[in-house]
Amino acid sequence: VGIKGVRGASRALLEAASNAPPELLAAPGFLVRRLYQAYVAAWVRLVDGTLTGPQFAVLVAVDAHPGADQGSLAAAVALDRSTMADVCRRMEERGLIFRTPDVADARRKLLDLTAEGRQVLTEVNSRARALDEELLAGLDPDDRARLVADLQTLSERWVQLGFE
Amino acid sequence: VGIKGVRGASRALLEAASNAPPELLAAPGFLVRRLYQAYVAAWVRLVDGTLTGPQFAVLVAVDAHPGADQGSLAAAVALDRSTMADVCRRMEERGLIFRTPDVADARRKLLDLTAEGRQVLTEVNSRARALDEELLAGLDPDDRARLVADLQTLSERWVQLGFE
DNA sequence: TAAGATTGAGTTCTCAATCTTT
DNA sequence: AAAGATTGAGAACTCAATCTTA
Numbered sequence A, B: 001v002g003i004k005g006v007r008g009a010s011r012a013l014l015e016a017a018s019n020a021p022p023e024l025l026a027a028p029g030f031l032v033r034r035l036y037q038a039y040v041a042a043w044v045r046l047v048d049g050t051l052t053g054p055q056f057a058v059l060v061a062v063d064a065h066p067g068a069d070q071g072s073l074a075a076a077v078a079l080d081r082s083t084m085a086d087v088c089r090r091m092e093e094r095g096l097i098f099r100t101p102d103v104a105d106a107r108r109k110l111l112d113l114t115a116e117g118r119q120v121l122t123e124v125n126s127r128a129r130a131l132d133e134e135l136l137a138g139l140d141p142d143d144r145a146r147l148v149a150d151l152q153t154l155s156e157r158w159v160q161l162g163f164e
Numbered sequence C: 001t002a003a004g005a006t007t008g009a010g011t012t013c014t015c016a017a018t019c020t021t022t
Numbered sequence D: 001a002a003a004g005a006t007t008g009a010g011a012a013c014t015c016a017a018t019c020t021t022a
Helices: A012-019 A028-046 A053-064 A070-076 A081-093 A115-135 A141-162 B012-019 B028-046 B053-064 B070-076 B081-093 B115-135 B141-163
Strands: A097-101 A109-113 B097-101 B109-113
Touching: A012 B070, A028 A053, A028 A115, A028 B028, A028 B053, A028 B115, A028 B141, A053 A070, A053 A081, A053 A097, A053 A109, A053 A115, A053 B028, A070 A081, A070 A109, A070 B012, A081 A097, A109 A115, A115 B028, A115 B141, A141 B028, A141 B115, A141 B141, B028 B053, B028 B115, B053 B070, B053 B081, B053 B097, B053 B109, B053 B115, B070 B081, B070 B109, B081 B097, B109 B115
Parallel strands: none
Antiparallel strands: A097 A109, B097 B109
8 A cells, every 4th residue: 555656645644633722723725735735645545546646636527528628627637737747747647538639629638538548547436435425424414505605705815816 | 907827716616506417516525626726716806916815824934933844834834845845935935934054964954934924924814804704704613613613624624535 | 730649848746765964 | 664755757838930822
């Protein structure tokens, strides 16, 4: 368990809560960074140690919009164009997706799933849903909906802050 | 604005919400990744383009525990030992901290703020608090306390998941 | 000119391995 | 052996610059 180069669990997280300065413990940014770290650790442990979260998101998006261009799909999964180029290069090397130039506009690259990519998506998808279930365990349907709505609202507000 | 190598705002974030597949939009992990991206963008725009959030956390922690060893402080700010070594090396190069070997245990390195580090901490701290204020704008004190508590609870639960 | 994709540089982040010290 | 710090490799992420195509 724990493939080299794939983000895994850090022992530092286990003790972090105790000795952190109070100002940090109440700061939204610090909390969100910890939350994201914890999520990645849970993903590696319970879903997959080779396919990353962002790569899974690309699989889902390509499956939902087969043949769409790389730039549009990047926006759909909240990845920068540069990051998307890097992620897609790795996924193509692993045989998860095809990238074919658009005959109508040679600047674009169109993405499609390979048979391998489709199979990986199916397998990982069930574990990813199980993880979502675990992440929300202990919350009744109302609380879950409220939490998801809160996170979405916060994201949109914070995105606005980041761009004025 | 926007120093090279410092995480800034990605245009992809502005459109992400619209075309994302529904499964992703309701997935906690996807939401938290977007939230963290939005936070970093807001930090770069409203707080500082050269000092990063993790580096600021180190300044705060060293100020709270002067002369503590690097490993303990790493845990306090939720950084891996390796990450901490890297971050501290850059901060020492920029003249923000001293790193002196512990005479009682030569394996340890003890951290202290330089005068420059203390001044940067003071300046950045006010803007960081202003950012926290903006991030929580529109929420009354009860809602703020509830949000912070929810994020803390989620972090601890998700950390447990990542380590079983 | 402008848009899409890529590369280059730099930061964060993780794990495994190494090196020094206890 | 074990603990603290570091290095190496690799993924994600951002911006600026470049290159190709429209």
